[in-house]
Amino acid sequence: MQEVAILGVGQTAVREHWDLAIRQLAVDAGRAAMLDADLSKVDAIFVGNMTSGRLNKQHQLGALIADHLGQWGVEAVKLEAACGSAGSAMRQGYLAVASGEIEAALVIGVEKMTETNFKETTAALTGAADADYEVIHGITFVGLNALIMRRYMHEYGYTRHDFAPFALNAHANGAKNPNAMFREPITEKMYDRGRVVADPISLYDASPIGDGAAALLLVPASKAPQAVRVIGSSVSTDTLAIHDREDTLWLKAAEQSARQAYAQAGIGPDDVDLFELHDAFSIMAALSLETCGFAERGQGVRVAQAGDILPNGRIPICTMGGLKGRGHPVGATGLYQIAEATLQLRGEAGEAQIDGARIAMTQNIGGSGATIATHILQRP
C-alpha cells in the first residue's frame, strides 16, 4: 500500500442541466480535474452513479465516459451504492492507486436526474431502500427519513424547529459557493414556514435533486508531494431496511467507517477542522455528528444550536453548502464533498474558506445509512 494524493479537482455547477447529456457532465468535470492536475492521460476511470440505467437508459458509463474523454482503451467501470456511489468510487480509485497497479486514476461522480418526470425520479430513488420489505409498502425515501426524524424527536424531546440550524448553515454556506444550486441564505422564519414534504421533514430539511458531476485525479503521494493527501479511507455497511437495525437512531456503519478512517489516519474527531457530512435530510446531519464522535448521543441538534457547525465553529460542516445548499445529484455527491474538502485544504475555497484548515473529513451515505464511505484528507 502506498500513500495516495489528490492532484486534480473538477466539478460542474449543480443545476437543472437541460442542455447537457450525462456523458457531457462527466466529461466536463473529468476534463477540469485533468487540467487542474496538468495530466492529459490517465490509467483508469472509476465512475460513481446511481440511476443512469433507469433514468437515462444508459448503462456502462465507465467505457462511455472514457471514450468521450479521449481516454481510449483505459480501464473503466461504474460503481453504485445508491447515494453513496461517488464515495464508493473514490474508495476503489484509492485502492487501485494504493496497490501500485494504477498510476493515475480519474474518479468521477455524475448524475442527471431532472430530464425525466419527478415521479419516475422519486421511484428510482426508492431503490436506495429495501425494495422487497420497505418500498413495497408504498413509502418514499423521504418518508423513511421522516420516520427516523420523528423517532429522534420523540426519544430526545425535540421539536421540528430545533433542526433549523442545519438548514440555515447549509444555505448560508451555499451562498458562497458558485457551484451551489441554491445561492441565497434562508431565515429562521423561512425554515419554520417551509412546506411539509413528509411530516416532520419540511422543505428546508430535504436536499434537492440536481444534475452535476465532480471529479478527482488520484496519484501516488510520492509523485505529488505538494498535493492534498488521503490519510484515511473506509467503507462500511449496515442493513438497508431500517426495521432490521438494532437501533434506528444510530448509524452503525458511520461509526465503524469513521473509526477505521480515524485509526488509519492516526487522528481523532478533535483533529478534524471541517466535516463534509451527508445532510440529505437534517436528521442525517444530526446522526452523523453523533456517530462520528462530534456530539454525544441525542446531542447532534444541540451541537448545531450552539453554533459549533458554523464556519467559525468547533466543527464546521457543509462548508460549501452541503447536500441541501449545493444540491444532491445523488451518485455525484460523494465526490463534490471530497472536491470541496480538497479546495478548503488548498486554501482555494474562496468566500467559503475555513481559515487554517489542515485536516478535513468527508462522509457519503447510501440509503438511510446502509453504505457509508468516510475519507480523511490532509493538507501537504
Add this chain to the structure above:
Amino acid sequence: MQEVAILGVGQTAVREHWDLAIRQLAVDAGRAAMLDADLSKVDAIFVGNMTSGRLNKQHQLGALIADHLGQWGVEAVKLEAACGSAGSAMRQGYLAVASGEIEAALVIGVEKMTETNFKETTAALTGAADADYEVIHGITFVGLNALIMRRYMHEYGYTRHDFAPFALNAHANGAKNPNAMFREPITEKMYDRGRVVADPISLYDASPIGDGAAALLLVPASKAPQAVRVIGSSVSTDTLAIHDREDTLWLKAAEQSARQAYAQAGIGPDDVDLFELHDAFSIMAALSLETCGFAERGQGVRVAQAGDILPNGRIPICTMGGLKGRGHPVGATGLYQIAEATLQLRGEAGEAQIDGARIAMTQNIGGSGATIATHILQRP
C-alpha cells in the same frame, strides 16, 4: 502488489428462478463460495450486476447482500459495466486483495432477468449500447450484433451456416454442466432451422437471458498455496457506439486486454489450455478468437470448423456451455466463466473436464466490445 488466489467457488444453476429474489440468488452463490473456502467471514464484497435498478427496482446491492449473507458491516459495493459487470467486479476484488488492504474478498455476480416482461428486459439490455446515438434509432442489442455479423459474412465470404460449430460446441458442452440452462446437445439441422431473431442471427446464435449468481472467494496466494492463482487481470475499453470504431470487425479492447493479461502472466495464446470466451452471439466468439491470438483475422469461423474449439481441440472454448448453453444472466456471466475455469483447473469439472488443464483464460465483454475484462488462471 501481492499474488491473488481463488480459494472458493460457488454458483447457482442458471434458470428462470421465479421463487428466488435477487438477494437470495446472490446469497446462495456467495455462501457456497464461502463454504468451499471454509471461511465464515470476509472483509469486502464486490457485486457485479447490470440491471437491478431498472428490472428489480433495487439499488445498493452491495450492502443488501452483505447484510443477507450475515457479513454485517463489511465494505461492499456494486460494479456495473453492462454484460461485463462480473468481470469488472472480479478486477476490483483482485485489486483490493493485491493491494494488501483486503484479506478475503467475496466477488459475486448476480442477475435476475425473468421476473419482468421480456419487452422491459430487452429495453434494459439496450442500455449496454449508446443510448443517444445507437438505441435512439430503435435498434435492439441483438440487432447491433446482427449488423456486425452481416458485415463479417460480407467481408470474408461466409454464410450463416458457417457459424454452426460455435452453437454445436456450446450446447454439447452445456449438456455436461448441471448448472447450465440448456442441457441438450443440438444438431446441425436444428441450427440451420433455427428461427431468425435479427437477420442473420438465428435462435442458436444468441445466448438466452436467465437468472443466476456465481461467486469467488479471493485471498492472497501466500495464504492458499494449493489454490488456483490469478496470474493475469486486465480491463480495457472501446467506444460503446459501433460506428465510432475504426474497424467494426476488430475488438480492439479485447486485443489490448488480452495482451496486457498475457504480459502479466508471462505467457502467450499457445500456453492457454482452455478459453471461456463471451459467446453472447456466435459472431462474438469468432471475433474473440481472432483478437486474442487464437485465429488469424477472418479465420475465427474456420478455426471452429476445424474442430479446434472442441473439448479435445487445440483451444477448447465454452467448456461448460458458454453463454449459449449455460445461459447469460448478464451481470453474473463473467464470474460463471471464472468459476468454471477454476473448476477445470482443479479437475472438478465432471463430465466437462478438459484433461490436464493447467492454464485457463476468461474474457467477459460489456456491450458489443466496449468493456473487456480478461483474466488468466493457473493450476497451483
